[in-house]
Amino acid sequence: MEELKTGRGEIFTEMDSDSMRNYFRNKNKKLVSKETTVKEAVSQYIGNGDYIAIGGFGGVRIPTSVLHEIVRQGKKDLGFSGHVATHDCQILAAGKCFNRCDAAYIVGLEARGLSKHARKVFQSGDIKVTEWSNAALSWRFKAAAMGVPFLPARTMLGTDTFEYSAGKEILCPFTGNKLLALPALHPDVAVIHVNRADVYGNCQIDGIIVADDDIAKASKRVIITTEKIIDNEEIRNDPGKTIIPFWLVDAVIEVPFGSYPGNMPGEYFSDEEHLLEWLSVENDEERFVEFLEKNIYSCKNFNEYLMKNGGIEKMRKLRRLEKFI
């Protein structure tokens, strides 16, 4: 009988379902307003060393305001799930905020190219990386959301992606076939940008959900930024539209254009010029430092960043692009 293999990667997060159950048992589940500011949410809910998961899809429906604030507040030694992490990975790499990463997709910006700086960070050897695939990370969040320690799957087997993961080969107790066991992934903090939320944290999402339903259930703390705050009655008028229910949520912040320069389905398209500028300044150390100073460190808030990059006029243009007007 062939020996079953175990990936050589490290598991960075809590594995014990019972300890997570106890954590969730003690979480405040009252229907109370969780409205706060980006600054306050980051300082209160994200600590150095925490493991964070970012909602959306790298450059689509991302919580940019919180990512910038994490960099501004100089958060260090974060763990990070690279579940199609593109511009979000690029921002956190710019701030050198993380030291370990579950990597399914990192350092690239899809069709736009690769981030030179993010690559440098990952090539330095300073970041602990455990390798996964996109489905593997989705299902790791799902296992955590289900409250089970692992889920079986049929992906990654036989490859180096498995070899450098923290998955395990197991035999199916029913068929005897070889399966991959994926450990549950419970982040300390999830940060998710949504189209609409009420002050309690009930969230509606337009377009793809990616893994955000499961990430919200899997994480100890959940920070929501929303394009707009809506009345609780609006949530109740269309309950089928609620992707994240309030008692999972710790903080709600209204951030219009909060996914900029990323795409926000139904609202505005991505700012390709700005994203390409970001990629290009990374080729020149000095220009990159100036660029970050201008766009992150010297901004007192997210609105200032928007204003520096074209303000209302730019947002109008991106809205039209989204709607093909």
Place this chain on the structure above:
Amino acid sequence: MSTQYNNMELMITIAARNLEDGAVVVVGTGVPCAAAMLAQKTRSPNLTILFEAGGVAPRLPAMPISVGDSRTTHKGIKATTMAEIMEMCQAGLVDYCFLGGAQIDRYGNLNSTVIGDYYRPKTRFPGSGGANDLASLTWRTLVVCPQSPRRFTDQIDFVTTPGYLTGGNAREEAGLPKGTGPYRVITDIGVYGYNETTRAMELRKLNPGRIVEDVNENSGFEILIPEEYGMVDPPTEEELRILREEVDPDKIIIGRG
């Protein structure tokens, strides 16, 4: 035929012809997406296009920049989770996945993770993304990329995404779903399949204007040349017109050819 076309246009056209009407395909951005769009607008109007981030059957109004951007759900029939797309693949409900270029070896294994030592990489690339899952779980894997000895190499540093692994029955023995695996590789030189027994790459068709010597002159490993192989028909005027005017009018992809 005197019609002029570049390599990118040729590869997209051939790739599109490999997607039959009624099939379900998961595509990435770039060439695979362009090919699926061209297929829909030519011989396969009922091709169902999925995107791994959650887009189901959009009427693509333009080339997506991200496999999760809003174009991937434009006038679609569903916007869902990545888990649901991958679960449909795992359940056997998806016929093809269509992956872009990377390092590829004779058994169709792909590298998109690192060049050099894993812990101190010379170059770090994005990693699997959804590629490993799609190639593990959909029935047939199509790969489209320009061919060169550097890209077609048996020295791949990291098997990110499974082809036939070490050949023969290795895929099934590893536990991957039965009957799945690499199907076609479409390059600027030819169209390749895999030997039924050894699972090594072999020539199926030569592209217009190519000679059989081009195949192995542009590969780092030996591609099998069977006694009989076909010739690819050149792109038609109609295919090129639709590709240039409707699929990629801004020349985002075909401009690279």
